[in-house]
Amino acid sequence: MRENRPRMRHRALTLFSLCLTLIGLAACTPAHTAADSPSRADAVLPSDLVCFQRGSIPIILSAPHGGRVRVPGSTERTTGLTVRDENVAEIALLTAQRLTDVLGAKPYFVIAEFSRKDADANRTPDQAYENPAGQAAYEAYHRALRSCVDECRARFGAAILIDIHGQARVPEAIIRGTRNGRTVSRLLAAGGNDALIGPDSLFGRLKKAGYTIIPDGPGDDPAQPLGHESVFDGGFIVGHYGSDNPDGVDAIQVEIGGQRTHSMPRFSRDLADAIAAFYEQYLQPAAPPQSPADAPR
Numbered sequence: 411m412r413e414n415r416p417r418m419r420h421r422a423l424t425l426f427s428l429c430l431t432l433i434g435l436a437a438c439t440p441a442h443t444a445a446d447s448p449s450r451a452d453a454v455l456p457s458d459l460v461c462f463q464r465g466s467i468p469i470i471l472s473a474p475h476g477g478r479v480r481v482p483g484s485t486e487r488t489t490g491l492t493v494r495d496e497n498v499a500e501i502a503l504l505t506a507q508r509l510t511d512v513l514g515a516k517p518y519f520v521i522a523e524f525s526r527k528d529a530d531a532n533r534t535p536d537q538a539y540e541n542p543a544g545q546a547a548y549e550a551y552h553r554a555l556r557s558c559v560d561e562c563r564a565r566f567g568a569a570i571l572i573d574i575h576g577q578a579r580v581p582e583a584i585i586r587g588t589r590n591g592r593t594v595s596r597l598l599a600a601g602g603n604d605a606l607i608g609p610d611s612l613f614g615r616l617k618k619a620g621y622t623i624i625p626d627g628p629g630d631d632p633a634q635p636l637g638h639e640s641v642f643d644g645g646f647i648v649g650h651y652g653s654d655n656p657d658g659v660d661a662i663q664v665e666i667g668g669q670r671t672h673s674m675p676r677f678s679r680d681l682a683d684a685i686a687a688f689y690e691q692y693l694q695p696a697a698p699p700q701s702p703a704d705a706p707r
């Protein structure tokens with residue numbers, strides 16, 4: 411059905427643009443023209459099929475598996491998962507909008523518009539793509555994400571990266587992935603275990619809102635004070651950008667069950683409110699951030 415691809419691509423782009431228009435976000439892909447982002451002018455181009463917003467608070471949303479647009483010139487990957495995480499791109503956008511409303515400031519975000527059939531941004535390069543077109547999409551995603559992480563470290567000293575995914579294994583649950591705490595090393599050192607599993611943590615707030623969380627609390631094993639992450643314990647993105655890396659920030663993978671991804675507006679609101687509460691408790695900078703002009707290029 412190769413001859414139908416341009417029409418399908420146009421339809422997907424139209425839907426995505428409509429979503430952006432509806433929620434009042436206009437920062438998809440033309441980040442290089444944004445007047446307030448001269449230091450990151452080359453992070454992504456419209457042709458990269460990456461939706462990128464430069465923020466003003468140290469919250470970074472990432473959604474690598476929600477893209478619907480086939481990359482021109484690419485062929486479908488023959489190994490690895492190629493299935494889309496349903497509705498996660500939309501959830502990331504709605505969460506960003508809600509955070510902006512609640513906190514009065516914009517989070518950073520990087521959202522794949524390109525299909526996982528062409529590139530998987532949550533894999534190592536040797537597993538992520540099979541042709542130059544897929545490679546270009548993959549590298550654009552990580553160029554944007556790295557620019558967010560580097561800028562947050564320079565402006566704020568710390569940040570939280572929320573890597574948003576969908577999962578069908580436990581449809582009612584939200585599954586945590588931090589490589590059993592390693593990708594949030596800085597957060598645990600600064601705020602203790604409560605910063606990840608306490609009542610004002612991201613997952614504590616989601617639990618309070620009625621969601622099933624896996625793992626839920628510390629459990630009975632004293633060797634696993636955070637509870638044991640065994641189903642999805644954190645993929646490439648949180649591993650690569652997490653705070654156990656010298657150039658990383660605290661990074662949490664959030665795997666949303668299928669029952670929840672189908673109620674996008676409600677879940678996005680609850681996720682944003684949980685992130686906002688966590689941010690105010692554990693991350694809000696005491697001092698004003700450096701201006702963008704002071705941030706390293």
Ligand SMILES: [Zn+2]
Pocket residue numbers: 475495532574575576
């Ligand atoms: Zn995923």
